[in-house]
Amino acid sequence: DYTLNLVINCFCQLNLMGFSLSVLGKFVKSGYAPDTVTMTTLIKGFLSEGKVDEARECYEKMTRGGCKPDAITYTILINEFCKEGNSTAALQLLRRMYKDAICEPDLVCYNIVIESLCKDGLFDDALSLFSEMVSKGVNQNVVTYNSLIRGACRASQWKEASRLFNEMVDPKPSPDVCTFSVLVDMLCKEGKIANALGLLKIMVQRGVKPDRVTYNSLMNGYCLRGEIDEAMRIFDMMVGSCETDVLSYNILVNGYCKLERINEAFTLFEEMISKGLIPN
């Protein structure tokens, strides 16, 4: 079972649903009945290819057949609504999981809806779901906090963002590299580079290593202020430690272009290509 599901999942992730189905077909012919994991994997695979009808067919086969959709199956459907920008429908399905007592929405399920509400600018609704998690005894993890902190920043609710961040001590999840990067990015976009640098220091002190994303945000912050030389200093420091990526180059190329220093922008563009990075 494990091996078959693993193989099917690999094909799904490679967007090779045809292979997934033919492998499964061979096993079914020899008497194997697909389980919940197999069917859920197929649903996920179809959805990632945008094949909603096929996904629905899998889901209906499940509800008719021997294996039942579980919390992960529902979460994948909820995630699909969220990706379509329909967080209301997502929330409804989450409610239905409770009402029909199908299975309890878990941590990841809540996280997905919270993230989606935040993206839709419904930060207060996200916060109420956050409290609901506590009252239903569902754990919260660092992803929950990261989504909410970003949502608070997006809604310009700085007080909420710092309250949530300050809450992240001992029994609660500790801030990770994403948490700090969200805050560094937000501070940079507000033009508060000094605060961003201060946070970077705290981050290092607490043993969280800044990565490429953290540094990209910082470089972007400098570029937004036209301080391209400072951005370049970070870039040079990144080479050999966390390595630069396409976005690092995009940020700098954009920075030079904004300053109308097109030649330097082109030099970086060519450097990027010579490093084997593909411009997007």
Next chain:
RNA sequence: AGUGGCUGUCCCU
């Protein structure tokens, strides 16, 4: 111990 679901950076929207 081993199979399926969630978070951060550029541009555009």
